[in-house]
Amino acid sequence: MGLTNNSTGIGALEKELKIERMTDDDKVIAIAGNPNVGKSTIFNSLTGLNQHTGNWPGKTVTNAQGKYKFKDRNFILVDIPGTYSLMANSVEEEVARDFICFGNPDATIVVADATLLERNLNLVLQTMEITSNIIVCVNLMDEARRKKIHIDLELLSELLGVPVIGTSARSGKGLDDLMQAVYDVTAKKIVPEPVKIEYDGVIEEAIAVLEPEVKKHLNENLNSRWVALKLLDSDESYFYPWKNI
Amino acid sequence: MNLNILSNDEFLSKFEEAKGILEENGITRDILRDKIVSCIYKIAEKSAKQVVSIENKKYNETDRKIDRILTSKIYGIPVMIALLGVVFWITITGANYPSELIATGLFWIEDRLTDLFNLLEAPKWLHGVMVTGIYRTLAWVVSVMLPPMAIFFPLFTLLEDLGYLPRVAFNLDNFFKKACCHGKQALTMCMGFGCNAAGVIGCRIIDSPRERMIAILTNNFVPCNGRFPTLIAIITMFFAGIVAGPFKSLISALILVAFIVFGVVMTLLVSKILSKTILRGLPSSFTLELPPYRKPQIGRIIVRSIFDRTLFVLGRAVCIAAPAGLIIWVLANVQVNGLNLLTHFANFLDPFAYLIGMDGIILMAFILGFPANEIVIPIIIMSYLSTGSLIEFENLSQLYEVLVSNGWTWLTAVCVMLFTLLHFPCGTTCWTIRKETQSWKWTVLSFLIPTVTGIICCFIVANTARLLGLA
Amino acid sequence: MPLNYLPLGKKGRVKKLVSDGIVRRRMLDLGLIDGTEVEAIQKSPSGDPVAYFIRGAVIALRSEEASKIIVEPS
Numbered sequence: 001m002g003l004t005n006n007s008t009g010i011g012a013l014e015k016e017l018k019i020e021r022m023t024d025d026d027k028v029i030a031i032a033g034n035p036n037v038g039k040s041t042i043f044n045s046l047t048g049l050n051q052h053t054g055n056w057p058g059k060t061v062t063n064a065q066g067k068y069k070f071k072d073r074n075f076i077l078v079d080i081p082g083t084y085s086l087m088a089n090s091v092e093e094e095v096a097r098d099f100i101c102f103g104n105p106d107a108t109i110v111v112a113d114a115t116l117l118e119r120n121l122n123l124v125l126q127t128m129e130i131t132s133n134i135i136v137c138v139n140l141m142d143e144a145r146r147k148k149i150h151i152d153l154e155l156l157s158e159l160l161g162v163p164v165i166g167t168s169a170r171s172g173k174g175l176d177d178l179m180q181a182v183y184d185v186t187a188k189k190i191v192p193e194p195v196k197i198e199y200d201g202v203i204e205e206a207i208a209v210l211e212p213e214v215k216k217h218l219n220e221n222l223n224s225r226w227v228a229l230k231l232l233d234s235d236e237s238y239f240y241p242w243k244n245i
Numbered sequence: 246m247n248l249n250i251l252s253n254d255e256f257l258s259k260f261e262e263a264k265g266i267l268e269e270n271g272i273t274r275d276i277l278r279d280k281i282v283s284c285i286y287k288i289a290e291k292s293a294k295q296v297v298s299i300e301n302k303k304y305n306e307t308d309r310k311i312d313r314i315l316t317s318k319i320y321g322i323p324v325m326i327a328l329l330g331v332v333f334w335i336t337i338t339g340a341n342y343p344s345e346l347i348a349t350g351l352f353w354i355e356d357r358l359t360d361l362f363n364l365l366e367a368p369k370w371l372h373g374v375m376v377t378g379i380y381r382t383l384a385w386v387v388s389v390m391l392p393p394m395a396i397f398f399p400l401f402t403l404l405e406d407l408g409y410l411p412r413v414a415f416n417l418d419n420f421f422k423k424a425c426c427h428g429k430q431a432l433t434m435c436m437g438f439g440c441n442a443a444g445v446i447g448c449r450i451i452d453s454p455r456e457r458m459i460a461i462l463t464n465n466f467v468p469c470n471g472r473f474p475t476l477i478a479i480i481t482m483f484f485a486g487i488v489a490g491p492f493k494s495l496i497s498a499l500i501l502v503a504f505i506v507f508g509v510v511m512t513l514l515v516s517k518i519l520s521k522t523i524l525r526g527l528p529s530s531f532t533l534e535l536p537p538y539r540k541p542q543i544g545r546i547i548v549r550s551i552f553d554r555t556l557f558v559l560g561r562a563v564c565i566a567a568p569a570g571l572i573i574w575v576l577a578n579v580q581v582n583g584l585n586l587l588t589h590f591a592n593f594l595d596p597f598a599y600l601i602g603m604d605g606i607i608l609m610a611f612i613l614g615f616p617a618n619e620i621v622i623p624i625i626i627m628s629y630l631s632t633g634s635l636i637e638f639e640n641l642s643q644l645y646e647v648l649v650s651n652g653w654t655w656l657t658a659v660c661v662m663l664f665t666l667l668h669f670p671c672g673t674t675c676w677t678i679r680k681e682t683q684s685w686k687w688t689v690l691s692f693l694i695p696t697v698t699g700i701i702c703c704f705i706v707a708n709t710a711r712l713l714g715l716a
Numbered sequence: 717m718p719l720n721y722l723p724l725g726k727k728g729r730v731k732k733l734v735s736d737g738i739v740r741r742r743m744l745d746l747g748l749i750d751g752t753e754v755e756a757i758q759k760s761p762s763g764d765p766v767a768y769f770i771r772g773a774v775i776a777l778r779s780e781e782a783s784k785i786i787v788e789p790s
Binding site for chain 3: 275278279282283286287289290305308309312313316317318321322415416418419420422428528529530531532533534535536537
Binding site: 035036041044049060061062085087090091092115117118119121122124125126143147148149150151152153155156159160170195197198199200202203205206207209210213214217228229231232233 | 253255256259260262263264266267270272274277278280281282284285286288289290292293295296297298299300301304305449452534536537539542545549552680681683
């Protein structure tokens with residue numbers, strides 16, 4: 001639940017944490033995931049004490065950021081709220097979605113629980129619709145092993161079309177691979193090609209009408225197909241951020 | 246992206262066309278959402294089936310067995326109370342030793358500071374303001390507050406990491422449902438036992454704004470670490486003495502538990518009243534995940550909690566306790582008409598304080614203790630003995646003598662305990678509430694609700710007892 | 717049969733959701749779509765809420781929410 005972590009940190013009440021790249025080469029990485037998947041363990045392991053907590057601008061939602069260096073590059077890791085989905089059903093989900101969508105991260109890590117893969121894939125797939133620069137981190141591999149659950153990570157990577165890294169963050173296993181994958185994706189050495197999610201014929205028809213129009217107005221980082229779908233499914237919370245761009 | 250797409254005609258016509266396609270086929274917004282989610286979940290299901298192989302279908306059996314005990318009808322609530330009791334016990338007894346150590350260290354520094362002031366031949370008032378005023382209050386708050394916080398929060402985090410906390414919400418949800426609020430309020434309430442300010446921030450885990458507001462406004466109804474020592478000291482001095490021997494600590498513990506239960510009942514009652522009046526509404530949807538039990542990372546918890554908490558508490562002490570120290574010193578040392586300001590203030594409060602079973606000095610101590618509840622008892626002692634600076638007694642029976650010779654009866658003790666439980670949140674908590682609610686109105690309400698409740702309770706108790714001739 | 721009538725230890729498959737708005741969306745996010753298998757596994761001490769096994773996760777629902785999920789017992 002992240003209860004104690006969020007409410008007793010040093011900067012729990014500081015406001016408006018902004019992202020500051022030191023140089024243009026610094027890469028901003030969003031780290032998403034369901035609650036209880038060990039997202040903060042990964043965040044803490046990667047950034048150590050080199051982190052700040054505060055609030056998302058204008059929201060009472062905790063925002064944590066940290067830095068780490070891998071090879072020749074600095075990475076700014078942004079811990080976005082743990083949510084089950086990105087449908088903006090709560091303030092947390094709205095913050096999470098808005099950051100992945102409008103915060104322009106160079107890559108997004110989605111942390112999934114190896115023992116609850118099916119439910120976690122929901123968030124992975126939703127994130128893949130928004131952005132293609134995505135790395136899936138299947139955490140708690142040690143728990144899964146203990147429960148005798150086997151996961152074919154290679155096959156998963158093939159099915160999803162994005163890099164999949166297995167980790168056991170508590171013992172630090174797999175974190176180097178994760179950092180390497182993040183490095184490769186941001187350096188464009190690996191170009192993830194997420195599978196396209198096909199909807200019902202009618203919905204596809206509607207998307208086909210709207211998408212080309214959306215594409216005209218959109219910058220390259222956003223997936224026009226997803227934006228078209230969201231506009232059709234829109235609520236006010238979604239229309240709002242568009243006005244700021 | 247250069248928009249307003251929303252006022253772009255070409256875009257809008259396409260948008261209407263696309264919407265039209267959906268509508269023709271009977272796909273409303275709800276149905277569209279259903280279809281989107283179903284489709285994504287079906288892909289998740291299919292992929293998971295392909296990549297996951299489970300050797301032992303009963304892999305969750307251990308968790309279920311633990312749940313059958315920890316959330317059972319018979320053991321669920323007793324186990325929970327016992328665990329909470331153990332956490333309090335470890336916190337309170339475990340904090341004594343480091344508290345003393347820190348106090349010894351900090352007061353040693355105070356003596357060195359005094360030496361330094363003497364060496365520099367600084368004026369007496371400057372030494373008073375800086376050392377016996379500001380520094381001593383600061384040292385006090387740090388030594389009393391830091392150890393319990395540094396013990397309570399790691400323990401609490403431990404319970405969270407184990408996966409136990411969601412079970413607490415699960416066990417208690419029905420009570421909170423009846424008060425029209427959210428089961429997770431049980432957790433923010435438990436957190437309030439450690440620190441109300443932390444409890445208030447913890448209310449972020451509650452999604453519905455209405456229920457979150459109720460949780461924030463009622464968080465102060467449970468005593469925090471700063472108020473526990475006051476309650477325990479008074480119980481020990483005035484009530485546990487009735488029985489001698491081995492039952493003494495048991496009786497103290499029972500009375501303390503009774504007070505905590507009373508605080509919880511008040512939380513539920515006030516929550517209920519709030520949700521029937523100014524925060525009217527139906528309970529929002531309740532979904533609570535009970536995650537698998539997991540081995541916690543003890544080392545990490547301890548390091549992080551202590552590191553974070555130390556800075557948090559020190560920061561707070563500097564910002565709030567230091568100016569309070571200054572004010573208290575000035576009040577205690579500036580004379581008007583032959584009496585210091587403190588006495589004038591206490592005399593002014595006296596008639597009202599009598600109505601609620603206390604005296605002017607006690608009420609004044611509560612008011613001056615606004616920055617940090619830890620200093621309420623020290624201010625009371627300072628005023629009774631007119632020492633001009635905060636002091637504490639090593640020995641409770643000596644303190645008992647001082648209190649009794651200043652007119653304390655069992656009724657005073659009860660009223661002080663009630664008021665300790667039910668009064669305005671401390672300065673940090675108020676400030677936190679202001680930050681979390683972004684509103685002065687709610688902050689003022691969170692100040693008034695417990696205070697008024699406390700005044701009413703004390704008034705009823707004091708005057709009933711007096712009418713019946715019990716005190 | 718509404719989900720809150722499903723006896724402990726019994727399984728059912730979701731037939732439909734009768735809620736709307738935010739409640740419905742929350743249920744969908746948990747993966748409660750047509751055909752999803754649900755098992756009632758544990759009651760809280762006072763009998764409500766009840767914990768259900770949904771797609772590998774244990775989720776507690778109050779009777780108010782559970783009554784809006786229609787299941788086919790299996």
